[in-house]
Amino acid sequence: MDGARASARFGPLLAGLTAVAVCLGAWQAIAALGLVSNLIAPPPSAIAASFPALIAEEGLFPRFAQTFAEAFIAAGLAVVVGTPFGWWLHAKRWAGRAYESWVATFAAAPLVLLYPLFLVILGRNAGTIIAMSFLTAMPAVVLKTKEGLDGIRPVLVNVGRSFGLGESQLFWKILLPASVPTICNGVRLGLIYALISVVGIEFLINFGGLGELIDDLAQRWETAMMYGAISFVVLTSMCFFYLTEKLERWIRPG
Amino acid sequence: MSPAAASALVVDGVTKRFTTPDGALTALEDVSFAVRPGEFLALIGPSGCGKSTLFNIIGGLTGGFEGQVRVDGAPIDGAHRAIGMVFQEESTFPWRTTLDNVAFPLEVAGMGKTERYARAKNLIKLVGLDGFENRYPAELSGGMRQRTALARTLAAEPRILLMDEPFAALDEQTRLLLGDRLLQIQQALKQTTLLITHSIAEAVQLADRVVVMTYRPGRVKRVFDIDLPRPRNSEIVSSAAFGHYVAQIWNDLREEAAKGLDESEAIARRTGQH
Numbered sequence: 001m002d003g004a005r006a007s008a009r010f011g012p013l014l015a016g017l018t019a020v021a022v023c024l025g026a027w028q029a030i031a032a033l034g035l036v037s038n039l040i041a042p043p044p045s046a047i048a049a050s051f052p053a054l055i056a057e058e059g060l061f062p063r064f065a066q067t068f069a070e071a072f073i074a075a076g077l078a079v080v081v082g083t084p085f086g087w088w089l090h091a092k093r094w095a096g097r098a099y100e101s102w103v104a105t106f107a108a109a110p111l112v113l114l115y116p117l118f119l120v121i122l123g124r125n126a127g128t129i130i131a132m133s134f135l136t137a138m139p140a141v142v143l144k145t146k147e148g149l150d151g152i153r154p155v156l157v158n159v160g161r162s163f164g165l166g167e168s169q170l171f172w173k174i175l176l177p178a179s180v181p182t183i184c185n186g187v188r189l190g191l192i193y194a195l196i197s198v199v200g201i202e203f204l205i206n207f208g209g210l211g212e213l214i215d216d217l218a219q220r221w222e223t224a225m226m227y228g229a230i231s232f233v234v235l236t237s238m239c240f241f242y243l244t245e246k247l248e249r250w251i252r253p254g
Numbered sequence: 255m256s257p258a259a260a261s262a263l264v265v266d267g268v269t270k271r272f273t274t275p276d277g278a279l280t281a282l283e284d285v286s287f288a289v290r291p292g293e294f295l296a297l298i299g300p301s302g303c304g305k306s307t308l309f310n311i312i313g314g315l316t317g318g319f320e321g322q323v324r325v326d327g328a329p330i331d332g333a334h335r336a337i338g339m340v341f342q343e344e345s346t347f348p349w350r351t352t353l354d355n356v357a358f359p360l361e362v363a364g365m366g367k368t369e370r371y372a373r374a375k376n377l378i379k380l381v382g383l384d385g386f387e388n389r390y391p392a393e394l395s396g397g398m399r400q401r402t403a404l405a406r407t408l409a410a411e412p413r414i415l416l417m418d419e420p421f422a423a424l425d426e427q428t429r430l431l432l433g434d435r436l437l438q439i440q441q442a443l444k445q446t447t448l449l450i451t452h453s454i455a456e457a458v459q460l461a462d463r464v465v466v467m468t469y470r471p472g473r474v475k476r477v478f479d480i481d482l483p484r485p486r487n488s489e490i491v492s493s494a495a496f497g498h499y500v501a502q503i504w505n506d507l508r509e510e511a512a513k514g515l516d517e518s519e520a521i522a523r524r525t526g527q528h
Contacts, residue, residue, distance in 0.1 A: 155343040159403075162313055162339040163359045163410060173362060177349045252349045253390065 042224040047231060050224040058213060058225065060232065067198055067209030068236070070126055074133035075194040079187055082138045086145025086186070100146065107139030112197065115204055124207050133197035137190035144186025148179030177252055184248035191240055199233055261288035262446040263312070263337075263414050267321035270307055281307045283471035284321070289414070294440055294447045296457035298503065299467030300511040302518075305450045306342070308472065309418040312448070313339045325414065338412025342419040346391040346399045346406070352378060353387040355402050359410035377405040380439060397421075397428045401435070408443070415440070415447045421456070430488040433459050437486055454507065458482070458499045459490060466506045469513040476506050 024044045030036055031043035038046070054060045089096040089103075111132060122128040152175060160174045202211025210233055217226035270282040281304040289295045299305050310316035312323050314333035322329045325336045346355050354361075356377055360370035378384055381401040391399050400420050407415065421429040437460060440447050451457050457464045464478045480499055482490055490496050 153343070155341050155345045156347065158310075158313075158315055158339075158341065159345050159347075159406075161315055162333050162337075162407075163362060164333045164335065165362060169362055173358075174347070177347070180349070 039221065039223055042227060046224040047227045050222075050228040054225050054228050054232075058217070058229075060210075060213070060229065063209040063213050064232070064236070065209070066126075067202065067211065067233075068195070070129050070202075070208065071133065071191065071195040071198045074130045074198065075137050075187070075191040077130070077134045078137035078141045078190045078194065081134075082141030082186070082190065083145050083183065085138075086142040086183075087149060089142065089146045090149035096146065096150075100143070103139050103142050106135075107143065111136050112200055112204070115201055119205065124205050126208060128205065129198055129201045129208060132201055133194040136197040137194040140189040140193055141183075141186045144189065145179070145183050148182030148186070149175060151182060152178045180252040181248060184244065184251070188241060188244040188248075191244065192237055195233075195237055195240065260290070262291040262293075262326065263289040263448065264322070264324040264327075265308070265312065266324065268308070268311060268323065269320040270304065270311060270316070270318070280471040282311075282319070283473050285467075285472060285474055286321075287465050287474055287477065289446055289448055291446055292444045293463065294437075294449070294461045295463050295465065296449045296451055296461035297465045297467065298451055298454060298457045298507065299472060300469050300507065300514040301452065302470050302514050303467045303510065304470065304472030305452070305467065306418055309339075309416065309450050313337055313416055315339075335410070336413040338407035338410050338415050340400075340404050340407050340415065340417040340420045342422050344391075344396070344399055344403075344423070346394075346402050348391050351388050351390055352383055352394070352402050355391070356405045356409050358406055363410075374405070374409060377408050378402075380408070380442070381405045382435060397424050397432055400424070400432065404436070404439075408439070408445075413446060415445050416450075417447065418450045419452065420449075422452075429453075429456065430459070430491070434487045436460065441485060454500050454503050455491060458496055458503065459486065459488060464499075464503060466503060467510070469510040470517075475510065478503060 027041070028043045028045060031038055031041060031046075051060075089100055115128070115132060118128040118132055122131060156174055156178055157170065160170045165173065198209075199211040199214070202208040203215045204211075206212055206215055210229055214226055214229045214233075217223075217229060264286075265288070266286050268282055268285045269280065272279045272281055285304075285308060287295070287297075297305060297308070307316060311319050314330060314337070317332070324330065325334055330337075347358065350358065353371060353374055357370040357374035360373060365373075375384075375387065378387055381404055383398060383401055383405070386394060386398065391402065394402065400423075404417075404420065421432050424432065433456060439445070440460075449457070449460060458480055461480055464480060466475045466478070467473065468475045478499065482493075482495055482499070
């Protein structure tokens with residue numbers, strides 16, 4: 001690989017990592033100089049050093065498993081319900097015109113504020129967390145599915161019709177693969193929204209995995225470990241994003 | 255021209271009207287012509303003469319017209335196995351390699367993988383893309399993608415190849431060379447071909463006969479027999495006879511193209527006034 005190609009391939013990655021390193025360095029320097037209280041903003045080195053205790057004493061991994069199980073169930077339900085719903089909005093033009101803007105409005109609404117209602121209906125348990133996170137994740141899946149199907153070039157459908165494909169073959173052989181990139185974007189967004197929602201509601205209702213842990217650490221003023229747990233959520237979200245991108249390329253190459 | 259009984263394809267009295275916000279629009283009016291088995295027929299007309307509408311009608315993608323389209327004497331309604339379509343727009347499937355694109359119609363017909371790949375590879379070779387079997391369309395040039403689309407259509411073994419300006423998006427030199435390739439394929443397969451185009455040179459270079467259409471509503475204005483020697487290639491464009499045919503067709507077409515231009519300018523003026 002020559003220098004120009006290596007630069008084109010790795011340059012943006014290096015630039016991104018450098019920006020993160022610069023921010024962390026500045027934060028470390030500010031903390032070391034005592035410009036901000038270490039109790040409020042402990043230096044990155046202290047946050048990194050808190051991980052062994054987070055794992056050994058605070059049960060980071062079991063809590064991680066619980067949070068991600070809830071997020072996966074919520075996102076999975078959003079995909080199971082949202083993809084056919086998006087297809088319906090695409091296939092039935094009247095339905096698309098009638099309901100798309102409502103779904104978009106739903107996506108923009110701060111559903112998290114409804115948590116007292118869900119607590120009353122479902123109780124303080126994983127059911128509330130999953131139900132609210134499902135509702136948070138679903139609009140992205142619905143809207144992206146519709147967008148992906150709407151955006152298919154008509155000529156691709158005409159090619160299928162010219163070969164005599166029936167409606168089912170058209171869907172599986174052309175409509176679905178053609179819209180996979182956009183649908184995958186919706187699934188990815190749904191998964192991330194579900195994760196954010198799960199952590200947020202765990203935090204609010206003080207129940208479950210990483211959200212409850214972050215709340216608990218904040219109550220105890222264990223700020224280094226609290227930031228450590230938050231960093232862990234951010235890093236795992238990034239991993240999710242990366243892995244779903246890889247999955248999309250595997251499902252639909254080209 | 256009366257449609258011939260022994261023709262591979264007959265378009266008989268086809269009229270197509272659309273409803274628009276400005277009222278009814280007749281896109282095609284009583285269009286009739288026939289394509290003989292193994293013949294290469296080009297259909298040429300100015301923009302707005304209904305060429306693409308006719309392409310979609312013959313291919314079975316557009317219904318609600320008067321008249322008939324017949325294949326081997328039998329009227330058709332909808333897509334027909336005997337007709338293979340090559341579209342003007344880029345139509346390869348971006349998620350499939352060249353091999354999988356070409357094998358597509360065989361796959362949907364339920365043919366086994368080994369057999370369909372063997373047949374697809376033969377067609378890829380025929381269109382001059384051997385070595386590119388495992389490339390995705392994004393890794394191919396526009397001309398290569400159109401050849402992939404052509405091979406994919408041929409894979410279904412249509413008796414009639416229907417093409418709508420397949421090289422319109424390509425540069426002139428590539429068009430000439432791909433025209434050569436198309437002629438070789440057409441002659442090798444003795445393929446009945448109907449090419450819809452707005453390029454006079456392309457029509458004369460490739461066709462046995464050229465049907466000239468009027469501006470809206472599209473009607474058959476005249477049919478030219480192109481008596482140029484075969485096998486032909488793009489060198490023919492430098493011959494005097496080629497120039498003679500181009501001039502003759504342009505004489506007929508100029509009046510129609512002028513009508514189209516006048517109308518589009520009138521619409522632009524009206525739109526500008528509002």
